[in-house]
Amino acid sequence: xxxxxxxxxxxxxxxxxxxxxxxxPILESRPAAQLLAxxxxxxxxxxxxxxxxxxxxxxxxxxxxxxxxxRILLPIVLADWNLDWAEWxxxxxxxxxxxxxxxxxxxxxxxxxxANVIITPGLGGDARGARLGQGGGCYDRxxxxxxxxxxxxxxxxxxxxxxxxxxxxxxDERVHAIATPTRLIRIS
Numbered sequence: 360x361x362x363x364x365x366x367x368x369x370x371x372x373x374x375x376x377x378x379x380x381x382x383x384p385i386l387e388s389r390p391a392a393q394l395l396a397x398x399x400x401x402x403x404x405x406x407x408x409x410x411x412x413x414x415x416x417x418x419x420x421x422x423x424x425x426x427x428x429x430r431i432l433l434p435i436v437l438a439d440w441n442l443d444w445a446e447w448x449x450x451x452x453x454x455x456x457x458x459x460x461x462x463x464x465x466x467x468x469x470x471x472x473x474a475n476v477i478i479t480p481g482l483g484g485d486a487r488g489a490r491l492g493q494g495g496g497c498y499d500r501x502x503x504x505x506x507x508x509x510x511x512x513x514x515x516x517x518x519x520x521x522x523x524x525x526x527x528x529x530x531d532e533r534v535h536a537i538a539t540p541t542r543l544i545r546i547s
Contacts, residue, residue: 369526373494376482376519380414383516390514390538391421394478397536397543399510403475405430407444407501407509410452410459415480416514416540422447432470433461440495444470471505479534481513488533488546489525502532512536512543520544 394400406429411418425431426449434442436458445461452459471477479498483491490513492498502511511534520537537544 369491369528370494372526373482373491376491379518380482380516383414383518389417389420390540391417391424393538393540393543394421394512395424397510397512397538399476399512400425403429403510405432405474406476406478407432407434407471407474407505408478409434409480411480411514412458416516416538418478418514421478423449430473432466432474433459434497434501435460435465436495436497437468440497440500441468442471442497442501443468468501469504471501471509474505474509476510476512477502477505479511479513481515481519481534483519483521483525484513484515484534484537485521485523485525486544486546487524488535488537489527489531490534491525496530499530499532510535512538515539517541 408418408422408431410433422431431447432444433447434444437443444466445463447461453462481490481492513534515537517539520539535546
């Protein structure tokens with residue numbers, strides 16, 4: 360939202376992050392190897408993830424590898440910006456509102472609590488686990504529903520990890536790790 364004085368500093372940072380991301384090569388950022396080596400992913404039975412868009416770090420390779428090995432939940436964005444979930448077994452996804460969604464039976468917003476690992480998108484992150492999302496608060500709400508148990512990991516391009524602290528609102532939820540193509544950053 361924009362105040363009468365203009366956009367908030369978080370909106371400005373988000374706009375800059377989107378501009379920087381748009382200049383990066385499409386589908387060249389593949390953090391799959393970092394995640395597949397993580398013990399949390401190796402021991403998971405249910406992973407909630409998302410099907411990445413062209414300028415996001417690629418999840419396709421990871422999800423195709425995990426498909427058949429673990430239960431995969433993919434999000435469906437609802438009108439109120441909550442995330443519903445559906446199981447994905449490799450079937451074609453449906454393009455809706457610029458995103459890719461599974462076409463299977465919806466499991467409800469509370470299904471996120473069944474995940475051992477939540478792989479989340481973002482535009483930026485810092486060493487505290489603060490996450491700059493797209494601005495809808497979808498994953499902040501999903502994290503609250505899931506509780507503290509699932510391992511929360513955000514995928515970023517290497518350039519999107521910030522060495523300075525990002526601004527956080529009261530409703531913002533942090534991640535436990537950040538995966539880039541070159542490293543897995545664990546948040547202490």
